[in-house]
Amino acid sequence: MEQSINIEQIFGTLRKHGRLIALSTVVCTLLAIIFTFFLITPQYSASTELLVNRKQSSDANVQWNQVQTDVQMINTYKDLITKPIIMDSVAAKINTGKSDKLSNDQxxxxxxxxNNQNSQVFSVxxxxxxxxxxxxxxxxxxxTFQKKAPKIMSGTDNVSIISKAKPDLTPVSPRKKMNILIGIIFGLILGLIVAFVREVMDKTVKDESFLTEELGLTSLGVVNNIAPKDLIKKAIMKTTNLSRRG
Incomplete structure (x- = not known):
């Protein structure tokens, strides 16, 4: 019985604050759309792949050791690529002829x-x-890294480019559908929270059970709510009866 009453109260709250919940959902969805389509700058991605592979020896054991060495060197290469020794040259070439120049850190x-585990290929x-x-x-x-790697690594020439990056005109962010879905869900949750908080904070007397069950008071009677038009009608009838008696 208690559970059914709680469920009835929940659905009653939802019906009572339905407009508030719907308004919150619509507003948050519109904000998500505005941010996604008008305020967030689209980002594009491009990748190139490099192979780390030195000339192999005819000895199988030596070959395996060389492969393992190349795989381990990828970790060093990953740290080295974004260092100033590489970025200085990249920035100089990228900024050539451009007014809006990018710094090394940018x-x-x-x-x-x-890179995948135990793979000799890594992606930039x-x-x-x-x-x-x-x-x-x-x-x-x-x-730039392919050219400078042998000098930096003391003559170790084992880097080759196996695929070049191509412009992809489809942005990788923002994720439009995901952002809109987040806006809908956030708006719905926000509306529900506000609705239930308002309901909990509402201390007005709603019915007789609130007085008897919640406050423990004794009910002495019930005063029915009379619509204003009914009051006016009764007042007119009473006035008419009095005039007739007079």
Whole structure:
């Protein structure tokens, strides 16, 4: 019985504050749409892949050791790529002929390096607010690193580019559908929270059970609510009867 009453109260609250919940959902959804389509700058991604593989020996054991060494060197390469020794050259080439120049740190922050476990291939991915800029940064970083790696690593020439980055005109962010869905869910949850908080904070007497069950008072009677038009009608009838008696 108690459970059914609680469920009735929940649905009653939802019906009572339905407009508030709907308004909150609509407003948050509209805000999500505005931020997604008009305020957030789209970001584009481009990737190039590099292979770390030195000339293999004819000895199988030596080959395996060389492969393992190359795989381990990728971790060093991942740290080295975004350092100034590489970024200085990349920034100089990327900024050539451009008025809005990017610093080394700005370019480095746009680059991420990933590789699969035990793989000799790793990817250089660049994100920017322009698809062609992203591709240029990825390709320029890979090319610069390939040229400088043998000097930096004392003659170890084992890096080759196996695929170049191409401009992808489909932005990777913002995720429009996801953002709108988040706006809908957030608005709905916000509306529900506000509705139930208002209901809990509402201390007005709603019915007789509130007095008897919640406050423990004794009910002496019930005064029915009379509509104003009924009061006016009764007043007119009473006046008419009095005039007739007079």
């Amino acid at each position: 370019i480095a922050s746009k680059i991420s390096i990933t 991915t660049a994100k920017a607010d322009n698809a062609y800029t992203a591709a240029d940064i990825a390709n320029m970083t890979a090319t």
